[in-house]
Amino acid sequence: KAGVTQTPRYLIKTRGQQVTLSCSPISGHRSVSWYQQTPGQGLQFLFEYFSETQRNKGNFPGRFSGRQFSNSRSEMNVSTLELGDSALYLCASSLEQQARADTQYFGPGTRLTVL
Amino acid sequence: AQKVTQAQTEISVVEKEDVTLDCVYETRDTTYYLFWYKQPPSGELVFLIRRNSFDEQNEISGRYSWNFQKSTSSFNFTITASQVVDSAVYFCALSEAQEDTGRRALTFGSGTRLQVQP
Numbered sequence: 001k002a003g004v005t006q007t008p009r010y011l012i013k014t015r016g017q018q019v020t021l022s023c024s025p026i027s028g029h030r031s032v033s034w035y036q037q038t039p040g041q042g043l044q045f046l047f048e049y050f051s052e053t054q055r056n057k058g059n060f061p062g063r064f065s066g067r068q069f070s071n072s073r074s075e076m077n078v079s080t081l082e083l084g085d086s087a088l089y090l091c092a093s094s095l096e097q098q099a100r101a102d103t104q105y106f107g108p109g110t111r112l113t114v115l
Numbered sequence: 116a117q118k119v120t121q122a123q124t125e126i127s128v129v130e131k132e133d134v135t136l137d138c139v140y141e142t143r144d145t146t147y148y149l150f151w152y153k154q155p156p157s158g159e160l161v162f163l164i165r166r167n168s169f170d171e172q173n174e175i176s177g178r179y180s181w182n183f184q185k186s187t188s189s190f191n192f193t194i195t196a197s198q199v200v201d202s203a204v205y206f207c208a209l210s211e212a213q214e215d216t217g218r219r220a221l222t223f224g225s226g227t228r229l230q231v232q233p
Contacts, residue, residue, distance in 0.1 A: 033220065043206065043223035056220055088158055092221075102210075103150070104221060106160035 001027055004093050004107035012113045018079040021110045025072050025093030031055075032074040033104060034066060037088040046089075049074050050096065078112075086114045117142045119209050121224035128197050129232050136192045136227045138207030144168075147211040149183065149190045150221065154204040166190065197231045204228045 005024045013019050025032050033056075034046040045058040049068035066076040072093070078085055088111050092104035118141040128134045140149065151163040164174065166183050174181050178195045194201055208221040 035221075042225050043221075045220035045222070048220060058220065090158075090160060092160075103162055103165050105162055106152070108157060108159040111158070 004091055004105055006089075006091050006107040006110050008110060009108065010111050010113075012115065013081050014115050015081055015083060017081050018077065019081060019112060020075050020077045021089055021091075021112075023074045023076075023091030023093075023107060025074070025091075026105055028095065029093035029105075030072055030096045031094045031102065032068055032072065033092045033094070034074070034076050035090045035092065036060075037090060037109070038084075038086070043090070046076065081114045083114050086112060088112075117144075117147075117209050117211050117222045119207050119222055119224035121205075121207055121227050123227045124225070125228040125230070127230040127232065130199060131196050133193060133195050134197050134229065134231075136194075136205050136207075136229070138190045138192065138224060140188050140190065140207070140209045142188075142209060142211050144211040147209060150208040150210065151181065151190075151192050152206045152208060154206060154226070156203075160206065163192075194229075197229075199231050199233050202229060202231045 007022045031050045033048040035043050036046055037043045046060055047054055047066050048056040052068045063079045068074045088109045090106050090109045092106045094102035094104045120139045147168045149166045152160040153163055154160050164181055171183050180193045182191045204226045206226045207224040210221050
């Protein structure tokens with residue numbers, strides 16, 4: 001079974017631009033979560049989507065948004081990019097058979113550089 | 116609020132040495148899950164193990180073993196006879212219920228970079 005895939009793998013943008021990242025979960029997985037990884041702040045939870053609805057959200061500004069499609073694929077969008085948004089963005093999917101026992105499986109990430 | 120502490124920033128060992136990575140957590144939940152992930156240079160987080168708060172039995176998987184002790188809020192990870200391929204950053208993570216939605220997000224420690232020298 002294919003793992004979590006993320007596109008693109010690398011992205012370079014300039015301040016003020018907006019960006020959209022894509023994530024395809026493992027087949028059959030219905031929950032998708034997004035995390036930001038930076039050297040200073042480490043791994044931080046952005047948001048989680050399930051059945052096309054945002055179910056949980058971390059402490060990030062409104063410039064960060066996402067959505068999930070009916071096939072469970074997810075996108076996240078960052079508007080008005082800032083230098084501090086440079087990071088590795090990781091997507092994770094989970095099965096959701098037993099909510100409390102879910103293991104999140106991660107994709108390879110999208111490395112975003114903001115110049 | 117939940118918190119995960121990995122006090123060891125970087126560890127360097129020589130191949131075939133045993134190494135233990137420490138993880139200490141804080142949570143108010145009685146039901147929670149603990150995880151270990153490995154992040155090689157490629158960047159992808161690789162799932163290693165999940166442990167629920169009601170199961171304190173230690174686990175061994177090949178050269179890997181985990182020691183979960185609720186009394187000290189620790190979930191330590193030992194690699195026996197380390198190999199160069201074990202070089203990576205290892206993250207400990209905690210999952211507990213979100214009070215408002217009941218959903219969970221992973222709280223990660225800061226990671227321990229393990230360098231295994233040949």
